[in-house]
Amino acid sequence: MEKKWWHSSVVYQIYPRSFMDSNGDGIGDLNGIISRLDYLKELGIDAIWLSPVFKSPNDDNGYDISDYKDIMDEFGTMKDMENLLAESNKRGIKIVMDLVPNHTSDEHMWFVEARKSKDNTYRDYYIWRDPVDGHEPNELGSNFSGSAWEYDETTGQYYMHLFSKKQPDLNWENEKVREEIYDIMNFWIDKGIGGFRMDVIELIGKKPDEMIIPNGPKLHDYLKEMNKKTFGDKDMLTVGECWCADPEIAKMYSNPDSHELSMVFQFEHIGLDQIPGKDKWDLRPLELTELKKVLNKWQMAFDGDGWNSLFWNNHDLPRIVSRWGNDKEYRVESAKMFATLLHGMKGTPYIYQGEELGMTNIRFDDINDYKDIETINMYNDRKSKGYAVDDIMKSIYTKGRDNARTPMQWDDSANGGFTTGTPWIKVNPNYKEINAQSQINDPDSIFNYYKKLISLRKENEVIVYGDFIPLLEDDKNIYAYERVLGDDRIRVVCNFTDKEVECDYADANGVELISNYKDYKDGILRPYEAFMVRL
Ligand code: GLC
Ligand code: CA
Numbered sequence: 001m002e003k004k005w006w007h008s009s010v011v012y013q014i015y016p017r018s019f020m021d022s023n024g025d026g027i028g029d030l031n032g033i034i035s036r037l038d039y040l041k042e043l044g045i046d047a048i049w050l051s052p053v054f055k056s057p058n059d060d061n062g063y064d065i066s067d068y069k070d071i072m073d074e075f076g077t078m079k080d081m082e083n084l085l086a087e088s089n090k091r092g093i094k095i096v097m098d099l100v101p102n103h104t105s106d107e108h109m110w111f112v113e114a115r116k117s118k119d120n121t122y123r124d125y126y127i128w129r130d131p132v133d134g135h136e137p138n139e140l141g142s143n144f145s146g147s148a149w150e151y152d153e154t155t156g157q158y159y160m161h162l163f164s165k166k167q168p169d170l171n172w173e174n175e176k177v178r179e180e181i182y183d184i185m186n187f188w189i190d191k192g193i194g195g196f197r198m199d200v201i202e203l204i205g206k207k208p209d210e211m212i213i214p215n216g217p218k219l220h221d222y223l224k225e226m227n228k229k230t231f232g233d234k235d236m237l238t239v240g241e242c243w244c245a246d247p248e249i250a251k252m253y254s255n256p257d258s259h260e261l262s263m264v265f266q267f268e269h270i271g272l273d274q275i276p277g278k279d280k281w282d283l284r285p286l287e288l289t290e291l292k293k294v295l296n297k298w299q300m301a302f303d304g305d306g307w308n309s310l311f312w313n314n315h316d317l318p319r320i321v322s323r324w325g326n327d328k329e330y331r332v333e334s335a336k337m338f339a340t341l342l343h344g345m346k347g348t349p350y351i352y353q354g355e356e357l358g359m360t361n362i363r364f365d366d367i368n369d370y371k372d373i374e375t376i377n378m379y380n381d382r383k384s385k386g387y388a389v390d391d392i393m394k395s396i397y398t399k400g401r402d403n404a405r406t407p408m409q410w411d412d413s414a415n416g417g418f419t420t421g422t423p424w425i426k427v428n429p430n431y432k433e434i435n436a437q438s439q440i441n442d443p444d445s446i447f448n449y450y451k452k453l454i455s456l457r458k459e460n461e462v463i464v465y466g467d468f469i470p471l472l473e474d475d476k477n478i479y480a481y482e483r484v485l486g487d488d489r490i491r492v493v494c495n496f497t498d499k500e501v502e503c504d505y506a507d508a509n510g511v512e513l514i515s516n517y518k519d520y521k522d523g524i525l526r527p528y529e530a531f532m533v534r535l
């Protein structure tokens with residue numbers, strides 16, 4: 001397999017609104033990011049995935065774009081963006097932009113025009129259907145609750161929106177739409193970016209009349225065309241968000257021979273704590289054996305014909321230490337355990353801002369403190385359907401997207417050092433205890449543990465390219481595996497529980513690469529104990 005820079009890279013995701021505010025308006029911005037680049041350099045990451053910074057009315061915090069070639073006012077100017085690119089490149093950090101090609105804002109010029117009349121030049125940029133018996137054309141639902149169809153008075157037709165009604169879906173069957181998106185991509189490529197993360201890319205080939213939404217028939221044709229007309233001859237990292245990918249589908253995207261993307265984000269492991277067939281708010285406990293089955297399958301799925309991305313967190317997901325770890329007495333141990341488990345695997349690891357500090361979920365008592373449109377719509381929808389408010393809040397505490405979106409905790413000053421003003425969303429009150437400043441110089445901190453894991457990947461080719469060999473597959477408490485490249489063999493052992501468990505591999509029996517305890521205990525793994533050794 002041809003080696004690529006992104007095979008051995010670690011990517012750090014920034015959610016700009018919550019990362020660092022430079023001017024006291026309570027909203028993170030580009031100059032704020034620039035002021036923290038040295039922190040990221042210190043951590044050792046290679047690339048930043050920057051959640052959308054384009055012009056947007058912020059119905060969905062920037063995932064509703066009204067101008068793809070301009071910067072959101074609150075975040076700064078194009079000059080600031082060019083400055084961010086220059087300052088990052090100076091530090092050897094590439095910027096991966098978040099491309100949202102499935103839908104625009106309803107305030108985008110294309111949609112403003114399109115809705116004016118049925119014969120407008122831009123009408124066919126979007127998906128319009130006549131009413132059926134005075135109703136929505138079909139049963140298709142939006143990911144943010146309610147119907148995916150919104151009636152437009154002016155022309156008497158419905159338009160489709162798989163997310164909020166302020167995010168109308170683009171019509172990818174229209175060649176002009178595709179050319180517009182490629183033009184936008186080339187605009188950003190010319191500015192010197194390092195790649196694209198592609199928002200809900202699996203939806204662009206949809207056939208709404210046949211109720212085929214993800215993985216539509218033309219999806220891969222479009223991606224091959226996109227590759228050819230934009231980044232195909234550049235050395236870029238491209239990663240598609242694919243909620244419905246299985247390994248065979250992931251190969252279609254990421255096999256180097258198919259000339260589509262570098263890799264996809266798959267979410268099979270992410271869905272394991274929801275009731276099958278229901279949605280993400282309907283909870284059930286995670287079984288470790290199931291998690292192993294899923295992740296091990298993905299680890300062994302590719303042999304030069306695809307590539308994995310590795311992640312526990314992003315801006316849509318709850319914090320992993322609260323979700324499947326222990327964010328109380330074992331917060332530090334469990335955060336390090338999750339890091340060890342993931343960073344020993346084969347694929348490109350992604351770190352979501354604050355994960356490297358062990359930041360935790362948030363609980364607001366008042367629904368009005370929540371800002372996320374998905375959360376608010378679900379709250380209203382379930383309330384009107386008669387769900388108990390306590391149950392709704394429990395779902396929000398466990399799964400709500402604002403868990404990941406509270407401001408980055410930089411130090412123990414007011415608002416965690418994120419802003420001198422009033423933050424757009426409340427800071428997690430645990431910032432006095434959990435913050436970057438207290439961790440950077442502490443050799444035992446979660447931050448320094450991540451730093452070490454990143455450098456291990458740089459120094460040990462076996463972590464990048466070694467074969468994956470699962471161990472103890474039926475064990476209900478321990479996640480263990482080996483990686484092998486030629487004569488080099490390393491072993492990763494993790495206790496997934498808050499109890500002591502017996503384990504034949506508990507003695508290091510080799511050269512320690514990293515561990516979250518200071519010593520070893522004969523035949524026993526302590527709560528969340530995790531280590532990586534060279535055999
Ligand atoms: C993706 C984004 C999410 C957004 C949605 C609509 O899932 O990660 O934040 O709300 O797409 O763009
Ligand atoms: Ca600001």
